[in-house]
Amino acid sequence: MNARTLDPAQHLIEREPYYEPIGDEIQLFEAAYRQQIPVLLKGPTGCGKTRFMEHMAWRLKRPLITVSCHDDLTASDLVGRYLVKGGETVWVDGPLTRAVRAGGICYLDEIVEARKDTMVVIHPLADDRRTLPMEKLGQLVEAPPEFCLAISYNPGYQSVLKDLKQSTRQRFVALEFDYPAAELERRIVVNESGIDAGMAEKLVRFAQMTRNLKGSGLEEGASTRLLVHAGKLISSGVDPVVACRSAVAQAVTDDADMLTAIQELSSSLF
Numbered sequence: 502m503n504a505r506t507l508d509p510a511q512h513l514i515e516r517e518p519y520y521e522p523i524g525d526e527i528q529l530f531e532a533a534y535r536q537q538i539p540v541l542l543k544g545p546t547g548c549g550k551t552r553f554m555e556h557m558a559w560r561l562k563r564p565l566i567t568v569s570c571h572d573d574l575t576a577s578d579l580v581g582r583y584l585v586k587g588g589e590t591v592w593v594d595g596p597l598t599r600a601v602r603a604g605g606i607c608y609l610d611e612i613v614e615a616r617k618d619t620m621v622v623i624h625p626l627a628d629d630r631r632t633l634p635m636e637k638l639g640q641l642v643e644a645p646p647e648f649c650l651a652i653s654y655n656p657g658y659q660s661v662l663k664d665l666k667q668s669t670r671q672r673f674v675a676l677e678f679d680y681p682a683a684e685l686e687r688r689i690v691v692n693e694s695g696i697d698a699g700m701a702e703k704l705v706r707f708a709q710m711t712r713n714l715k716g717s718g719l720e721e722g723a724s725t726r727l728l729v730h731a732g733k734l735i736s737s738g739v740d741p742v743v744a745c746r747s748a749v750a751q752a753v754t755d756d757a758d759m760l761t762a763i764q765e766l767s768s769s770l771f
């Protein structure tokens with residue numbers, strides 16, 4: 502860990518992150534923030550949740566500390582641990598502790614991926630106690646009013662193991678995210694990739710076709726993120742069918758028949 506990641510001031514976002522609202526999520530988040538209620542962002546991968554958090558951190562002028570949760574992530578990874586440095590044992594705060602102390606926004610992306618013990622540390626932070634228990638230090642840190650906890654969760658992965666427990670979810674105000682409506686998604690793809698509106702419209706139609714395949718052999722359809730990737734390849738001169746295959750089809754499946762089916766969809770459009 503270097504000094505840069507330790508300084509929450511470095512996490513202040515100075516330039517407005519481009520974000521197209523899909524509903525009233527900005528007003529809802531602001532209200533929850535003012536009332537010190539933690540926020541749960543629900544929705545499929547690549548539909549703008551991370552970008553939304555960056556935008557809100559910029560709006561609220563708070564540092565944003567994002568943690569991508571994975572199945573090895575423990576409570577100590579979030580809270581902190583003793584490390585041996587130059588023969589000395591020193592305590593190093595984890596990202597959650599840094600966000601609490603700095604009165605920042607801590608965004609735990611894909612929270613259900615993390616080990617179960619992480620819930621033990623977020624629960625007291627996510628109700629009106631607003632405290633972070635630091636067992637190894639024997640301390641209880643109180644979160645300042647500016648601190649905000651946000652987590653994300655993809656309800657699409659239907660597995661009991663990847664479900665968010667009621668005791669966790671009932672602490673949060675939930676904001677529902679989904680792929681933007683066609684017109685909005687076209688605008689996002691134009692803005693983010695630099696391709697023209699006509700090409701972006703075709704990409705959006707292509708994405709919608711893949712989304713219809715969800716449940717018939719495809720776990721998830723093409724996300725807005727993948728369309729932006731395809732658009733960027735196209736604006737660098739890559740043939741649209743090739744861009745759709747590399748940036749979209751290969752990203753959503755390894756199944757040979759499904760790859761052929763998706764390839765046919767893109768060939769019919771471009």
Ligand code: ADP
Nearest residue numbers: 519520521546547548549550551552693725726
């Ligand atoms: P998630 O966190 O939901 O997985 P991201 O926030 O990383 O998804 O979104 C992926 C990309 O899609 C962003 O980098 C951005 O280019 C684009 N995007 C999606 N939704 C929006 C939106 N509403 N406004 C602007 N860009 C968006």
